[in-house]
Amino acid sequence: MNTEHPGPTLAVVGGGVIGLTCALAAADAGHRVRVHDAGVTDRAAWVAAGMLGSLGEGHPGEDELLVCSARSVRRWPDLVARLGDPAVMAATESLFVAETSADAEYLANLAGFVWSRAPRSHEDLRPVDLAEIRRREPGLSSRLHSGYVAAGEGAVDNRRLLSRLRDAVAGAGAQFVDERVTDLADIDADQVLVAAGLGTRALLPDVDLHAAKGEILRLRRTRWSVAPPSRVIRARMRGRQVYLVPRDDGVVVGATQYEPLDEGEAVPEVGGVADLLADATDLMPGLRTYELVEAGAGLRPCTADGLPDIRRIDDRVVVAAGHGRNGILLAPYTADIVLRLLTGSDVVGPELSTTTTPGGGTW
């Protein structure tokens, strides 16, 4: 740990997006931080798409998640500024599109739910017809029905983000230990944050998590290809979801979501890859000339109620895990809450949950 500062020591177990973002917030607030990470192979944030959607994540029954997501989206510009690399932000807007009238009805139900829970969202989530969809994204299919634009809901390049976060955490004086932690009692630190994704279960058996597997593809543009979309495209196609997230050199296509029979190594299944390719090329026919450079799969760390588990376990240990399909989106929000738990500011006790309104963090 950085011994130049007299601050309290914090060991962070897990160097994924949650662990690193919390480590950065804590280091910036004066903690002496050490990050223990088991390696990149089972890191969900590495395979992810990096979408930052709150309005688009609003599903009936998930009221609390909508509130957390909306707060976290607003914290992202500060985090990107802290990282000092605007290119981390890959898109600043999402376009939702429906292929059939049934798909359009499904999207209308989601929009209705968001508007009812967040009245101000009328300005940010706006219906668009096919003509406007084609004007904004000429590469999309001409057989779409209608859609919505979600302003301010973009995406980050998640791999660039992880690299910049690690640089920033190191730059803030933290140390890294490349090892799997097997027992929290072995860790020498005033406080311990367990942010180990699905690996949290092995360290804190009371934290109830399950995996939701997802296939995801990375396509690279060739010299003969049409340009990638310039915003996130989230489509409902004949009852299935597919999204296209722009990158400098192409698009990320995602993602399936199902409970895996086996939580071993996350290997993509043929059916998931075939469905994604079929839906993506129907949505944007020009993708047929792109190169398929990666077919990946990851395991989302999920809780039973869909909300992340962020709380104090005992005097020394805090947990932040179970971010499901939204861990990248929710990273700044999580860091704000964790910082409050670590410093005791405005914290009411172990029962502090994600319903607590976090104020601004260190950035």
Ligand SMILES: Cc1cc2nc3c(=O)[nH]c(=O)nc-3n(C[C@H](O)[C@H](O)[C@H](O)COP(=O)(O)OP(=O)(O)OC[C@H]3O[C@@H](n4cnc5c(N)ncnc54)[C@H](O)[C@@H]3O)c2cc1C
């Ligand atoms: C296909 C797919 C697409 C996704 N798309 C999006 C998206 O567009 N937007 C979004 O917001 N979210 C998305 N997600 C979800 C997001 O990736 C996760 O919610 C997020 O990565 C969880 O972050 P985490 O840091 O808790 O866990 P992880 O990213 O899994 O990181 C956990 C880290 O802990 C380490 N670790 C585990 N056990 C130990 C141990 N015992 N000792 C030391 N280190 C340990 C691991 O090596 C790993 O580095 C997607 C996920 C998948 C699978």
